[in-house]
Amino acid sequence: MLDVLKLNTGYGFWTPLVLLASGVIACLVVLIIRSFGEKRYKPKTEQTLPFLSGAGVTDPSALKVSSKNLYWGFTQGLSSVFNGLKGFHSGDVNDFVTWSIALMALILLVMLVR
C-alpha cells in the first residue's frame, strides 16, 4: 500500500502523505495558539475599517500596492537585465524569424562540429 503512495526519484523518494500529516499537525498547533489570542475582535464593525495615519481612507485603490510596484526593489536592482529582456522581446516579427534562424544555425553548428 505504502509503495503506491511513494515516488522513487532515482536517489531518494517522496511521500506526499508525510507532508500532509505534518501540515495537519502544524494547523492544530496554530489553532491551539490562536485560541489564546485577542477575544475582543468583532468582525464587520469599525474595528475592521481601514485606518492610515489617522486619516480615513475613501479611495480603495489607495489601499492596494499595484502589481507593477510589487517586487519594486528586485526589478530596480536588476533593471539592466529586464531592459535587455524587453529589448529582446521587441514584438517585431522580423526579430522572431531572425532568432529562430539563429537557433537553427546553432543546432547545425553543433551537428557540424561533432
Add this chain to the structure above:
Amino acid sequence: MSIVEHSPALLVGIPLLAAFATPLISKASGKLRDIFVFLCLAFIFALAVVLISDVIQNGTRVYVMGGKLPSLTLPSGKTFPIRIILEPDAMSALMVLLTALIGLIGFLYSLQFIRAEGAPDKFYTLFMLLIAGMLGLEMTGDLFNFFVFFEITSIAACGLVGFRISEATSSVAAFRTMTIYTLSGLILLLGVGLLYGEYDALNIAYIASKLSFSGVDKLALALFIGALLMKIGSVPAHMWVPDAYGESPAPATIALVINTQAGLYGLLRVCFTLFGVSRAAHIGWLLAIIGTISILVGVLASIYQNDLKRLIAYTAVSQTGYMLMALGAGMAAKGELGFGRTALEGGVFHIFNDVISMGLVFLCAGMIYRATGIRDLNKLGGLAGKMRWIAVLFLIGGLAVAGLPPFNGFASKLMIYESVYKLNPIFSALALLCSIILLGVYVRLFYSIFLGSKLVEPQRIPKGMILASSLLALLIIGIGLLPGMVVKSLVSPAVGALMDKAGYIGKVIAGGM
C-alpha cells in the same frame, strides 16, 4: 471487427470528420451541435482509455491505413512498408489520453464561454481539427504523415489564436504565430525530404532500421530538432508564445498548451526512435542548455509583465524549459538506466503535469477576464470576495506550476532536479532557483487579482466553467498525492517504450504476420 483493433484509425478519423460536420449540424441546431461535439469527444476519450490499457498490456500496436489487414505491415512481395502506418506505443498512447482528456475538459469549459464570444460553430471546427491533428501526430509511424498532422495543428492553432477577429491584437498574434509555425513546417519538410531522398521511404521504423548517421542524416536531425524547438516555443524561438497564449480564448489556450506538448512528443520520437540516442549525446547537452535558458528567460520575463495572460504565457515558456532540460539530460546519459531514465521519466511526467496545471491556470485567467473584461493586473484586485471558488482553483494551479508540494508539479520537478544534478549541478540549481522565483510570480499574481481592496465589480461566472476547471484541480491534487502510482502505471511504461527502439522497429519490419 473490434473497436480496440481499429481504435488508432477511429481516434484520428472521428475528430477529423466531426470538425467538418460541426458547421453543417450547427445550421440545424446549436444544441444538437453541442451534443454532437460532446459525444465525439467523450467517445475519443473512451477510445484513448481503451488504447492505453491495450498498449500497456500487449505492447506497441501497428495499424496499416487502408490495408487488407490492419496489422499487415508488409504485404507479400514487399520488403519495406509503403502504406501509412499508425504505430501507437505506450508513449503515444499517454499523449493521446492527455489530448483526449484536455479536449473533453476544454469543450465542457467552452460550452458557456464560446457562446458569449460568438461563432461557436467556427470555434468547434478549429478545435476538433486541432484535436485531430494532435492525435494523428502522436500516433503516426510515417514521416510525411507526421508533417501533414504538424501542419494541420499549425493551421487550426493559428485560426484559434486569431479567433477574436474583431480585435486587432488577435490578428497580429495569429500572424506572428503563423510566421513561426510556417517556418518550422518548412524546415521539418526539408528534413523529411532529405531522409526520403536517401532511403526512398517515409516509414519511421524502416528509416530507423537503415539509418547510417551520414552527413545527410545529421543535417536532417538538425532540421527536425530546429523545427520542433520552434513549434514548442523554446528560447529564442519562443516569442510567439505570449502572443498566441495571450490572445486566444481560454478553451483554445488549453488546447494550444497540449499542442506544444505534442511538439515535444515529436522531438522525443525523432531523437529516441528515429535517430536513437546513442549517437546524439551532444544534442542532449545542447537541449539541456536551451532548456535552462528557456527556464531563465521565461521566469525573468514574467516578472515585469502586467498583462494577466501574457504573464502566464511566459511561465509556460519556463515550463517547456524544464521538460527540455529533462529530455536533454536523458539524451546526454544516452537514456541508460540511472539518472538518464529518471530524467526522462521526470520529463514525461512533467509533460503530463504541466498540461493539467498550466491548463487550470489559463482556464482561471479566462474566467477572470470573462468576469471583469480586464487583463491589466494593475486594474484588478480584491476579487476573492466574489470569486472565492476561482481564487482557490487559481491558487491550486499556480502552486502546482511553481512546483510546490504536495501538488503534482512538485513530484515531476523533484525527479528533474535530482537527475539533472547528476548531469550538471548548475542546471539543477538554476532550475530550483527559477522555481522559487516562479512561486514569487504566482504569489504576485494571486495578490494582484484576488487580494487587497476591490477595484472592479466582477460579473457572475457560469457554473459549467468552474466545474470544468475543478476537474483539472482534482487531477492536480490526485496526481500530487499519488505520484508513485501515476509514474508506475503510465509514465514508466511510456519511457520504456520510448527507449525500446528495437521493439518499435520490429513491429513494422516483422511484417505484422
